[in-house]
Amino acid sequence: MAKVLMKGNEAVAEASIRSGCRLYFAYPITPQSELIEYMARMMPKVGGTFLQAESEVAAINMVYGAAGTGKRVMTSSSSPGISLKMEGISYLAGANLPAVIINVQRGGPGLGDIQPAQGDYFQATKGGGHGDYRLIVLAPASVQEFADMASESFDLADKYRIPVMILSDGMLGQMMEPVEFKKAATDAEIEEMGNRHKEWCIHPQEEGEAYHQNQINSLEIDPTVLEKHVMKLDEKYKLIEKNEIQVEEYNINSNNEMICVAFGTASRIVKSAIDKLNAEGRNIGLIRPITVWPYPYATIAKSLHDKVKKVMVFELNLGQMVEDVRLAVNGKVPVGFFGKVGGIVFTPEEIKAQIEENL
Amino acid sequence: MARMTVNPIYCKGCGLCIAACPKKIIRFSVNINEKGYNYAECFDQDACIACKMCYTTCPDVAITIEK
Amino acid sequence: MQVIATRPKSLTDTQFTYCPGCLHGVAHRLIAEAIDELGIQDTTTGVAPVGCSVFAYKFFDMDMAEAAHGRAPAVATGMKRARPDMQVFTYQGDGDLAAIGTAEIVHAANRGENISVFFVNNAIYGMTGGQMAPTTLPDMKTTTSPYGRNTDDVGFPIRVCELLNTLEAPYFIERVSLLSFADIVKAKKAVLKALTYNKERKGFTIVELISTCPTNWGMTPVDSLKWAKDKMVPYFPVKNFRDKGVK
Numbered sequence: 001m002a003k004v005l006m007k008g009n010e011a012v013a014e015a016s017i018r019s020g021c022r023l024y025f026a027y028p029i030t031p032q033s034e035l036i037e038y039m040a041r042m043m044p045k046v047g048g049t050f051l052q053a054e055s056e057v058a059a060i061n062m063v064y065g066a067a068g069t070g071k072r073v074m075t076s077s078s079s080p081g082i083s084l085k086m087e088g089i090s091y092l093a094g095a096n097l098p099a100v101i102i103n104v105q106r107g108g109p110g111l112g113d114i115q116p117a118q119g120d121y122f123q124a125t126k127g128g129g130h131g132d133y134r135l136i137v138l139a140p141a142s143v144q145e146f147a148d149m150a151s152e153s154f155d156l157a158d159k160y161r162i163p164v165m166i167l168s169d170g171m172l173g174q175m176m177e178p179v180e181f182k183k184a185a186t187d188a189e190i191e192e193m194g195n196r197h198k199e200w201c202i203h204p205q206e207e208g209e210a211y212h213q214n215q216i217n218s219l220e221i222d223p224t225v226l227e228k229h230v231m232k233l234d235e236k237y238k239l240i241e242k243n244e245i246q247v248e249e250y251n252i253n254s255n256n257e258m259i260c261v262a263f264g265t266a267s268r269i270v271k272s273a274i275d276k277l278n279a280e281g282r283n284i285g286l287i288r289p290i291t292v293w294p295y296p297y298a299t300i301a302k303s304l305h306d307k308v309k310k311v312m313v314f315e316l317n318l319g320q321m322v323e324d325v326r327l328a329v330n331g332k333v334p335v336g337f338f339g340k341v342g343g344i345v346f347t348p349e350e351i352k353a354q355i356e357e358n359l
Numbered sequence: 360m361a362r363m364t365v366n367p368i369y370c371k372g373c374g375l376c377i378a379a380c381p382k383k384i385i386r387f388s389v390n391i392n393e394k395g396y397n398y399a400e401c402f403d404q405d406a407c408i409a410c411k412m413c414y415t416t417c418p419d420v421a422i423t424i425e426k
Numbered sequence: 427m428q429v430i431a432t433r434p435k436s437l438t439d440t441q442f443t444y445c446p447g448c449l450h451g452v453a454h455r456l457i458a459e460a461i462d463e464l465g466i467q468d469t470t471t472g473v474a475p476v477g478c479s480v481f482a483y484k485f486f487d488m489d490m491a492e493a494a495h496g497r498a499p500a501v502a503t504g505m506k507r508a509r510p511d512m513q514v515f516t517y518q519g520d521g522d523l524a525a526i527g528t529a530e531i532v533h534a535a536n537r538g539e540n541i542s543v544f545f546v547n548n549a550i551y552g553m554t555g556g557q558m559a560p561t562t563l564p565d566m567k568t569t570t571s572p573y574g575r576n577t578d579d580v581g582f583p584i585r586v587c588e589l590l591n592t593l594e595a596p597y598f599i600e601r602v603s604l605l606s607f608a609d610i611v612k613a614k615k616a617v618l619k620a621l622t623y624n625k626e627r628k629g630f631t632i633v634e635l636i637s638t639c640p641t642n643w644g645m646t647p648v649d650s651l652k653w654a655k656d657k658m659v660p661y662f663p664v665k666n667f668r669d670k671g672v673k
């Protein structure tokens with residue numbers, strides 16, 4: 001398949017359709033409105049359902065309903081809209097429903113601005129909704145990765161019956177890069193996808209099929225039953241932590257003098273700075289979590305040999321992922337942080353200066 | 360010939376069927392069910408006309424009508 | 427002798443958890459009877475609300491979903507769009523539909539979603555212990571309007587059918603009551619009509635059912651029927667507002 005130059009928001013929409021998603025419910029919000037508009041144009045062309053809901057709250061509940069029938073479904077929004085979805089996300093997780101939620105982050109808190117940020121890391125990985133639940137959270141750092149994560153998200157969601165979030169940002173959403181798409185799912189493949197959840201999903205009682213009274217539900221009023229239910233969720237989460245961590249190690253070796261940790265858009269800028277420094281004779285490495293839940297604690301811990309003087313964490317927020325880094329480092333070396341807020345993205349020069357200052 | 364039967368397990372002794380019955384042939388039993396409700400019972404089946412008014416008013420679907 | 431009336435097939439054997447004399451059970455039975463009569467048990471699914479009927483998914487013998495408070499029309503929209511071959515209904519109370527869920531019901535109705543909404547109106551919040559509802563009558567005492575609903579402060583009860591009747595898309599809008607045998611017979615007709623239109627893919631249908639809450643009104647079941655007739659029906663007229671299927 002040839003590469004095309006495409007905007008992140010549109011690329012992930014195209015990739016989602018190719019992954020067999022035929023149901024999309026969302027509300028317009030900058031900086032992801034191109035995603036909803038792409039879906040509005042393209043979903044009808046493949047016989048799918050596009051519906052602009054009256055709010056992000058309604059949209060996530062439409063996702064819940066559709067997911068309950070076993071079909072691939074997604075929604076997208078940006079920070080303030082994702083806050084609105086938190087109730088629905090907790091319900092999706094509690095009811096063991098597969099779904100894909102895309103957050104194209106912008107400056108916050110509150111109404112904030114419409115520029116790129118990473119201020120929703122806590123919300124995405126530490127729950128933003130109530131109760132003991134987890135989402136698989138994928139953090140792309142390029143338009144290609146953003147697009148690839150579409151099919152990956154649907155597959156993970158189906159495999160574990162869990163909502164999956166793609167934690168993107170306004171930069172990736174808006175920028176244009178070359179993308180190569182996977183082959184589109186055929187109608188037969190989509191049909192099979194819709195049928196694989198019949199054991200638990202809402203669907204017609206078919207001729208010859210075993211009787212079912214499937215319930216899509218997260219309510220368990222008997223505490224001993226709820227305990228069992230939540231412990232089962234925990235089993236699932238532990239399995240995901242064991243099997244689904246994805247991380248990139250960039251110039252990690254036994255001579256690193258400093259390890260940087262960054263995800264998403266921030267990681268690209270850190271890479272530029274590191275490349276410059278390493279060309280000047282330094283030895284700086286970068287660990288880039290690709291899944292921010294489950295988090296690659298072990299990879300970070302493993303990289304800390306005696307030559308590593310410091311770990312520097314760079315984020316477009318006041319310091320969120322740095323807390324997970326501190327957990328991984330566990331006091332072995334000092335951990336420093338540099339962030340940018342307000343929707344402003346730092347420059348490679350700023351990062352280079354920060355690294356040099358901390359060496 | 361007609362008969363109304365109350366399933367004592369479902370009945371909560373709300374009294375709506377007693378009020379609804381045009382023949383006034385339903386009463387609270389002196390007996391109670393497992394939950395402690397004095398369930399309803401028909402005390403004069405011969406007078407039952409299978410009008411289904413009790414069945415229609417019963418909020419617990421405790422009643423069966425035969426004709 | 428033949429059985430001419432008994433528990434509908436579309437209800438499970440589980441005993442209803444409603445209070446003695448609460449008319450939720452009647453509403454459930456009417457819906458189940460209609461589903462049986464239309465032969466759609468195998469393809470019908472419903473959405474339970476948060477409210478007294480939160481366990482409705484235990485009582486209807488079909489696949490069902492629980493929804494967050496107020497969100498049932500949106501959940502139903504998602505279900506219907508995903509499986510258009512199924513008949514979808516929601517079952518909601520006054521808090522669920524007319525307070526937190528106001529946006530969801532208005533927009534599902536406005537889009538003309540092919541779902542049937544069964545709205546049980548008893549002018550109070552039952553499950554949580556008798557607080558004021560958007561449908562609570564003026565001067566009516568509840569636990570959060572202990573001095574009576576003060577319309578100067580919190581306005582008047584919402585008439586949902588009238589509100590939805592301003593929208594272009596809905597196909598069938600009717601308010602019924604469950605307060606007497608005759609009323610229930612009429613209510614059954616409306617419920618059957620709504621589900622028939624649903625099966626025929628005609629569009630959005632809603633039946634509002636005036637009901638009682640003996641426990642939180644502090645009355646016997648029989649007295650609460652009279653109170654509802656005297657006080658609620660004058661404010662919430664029992665009538666058909668719209669039936670696009672009738673010329």
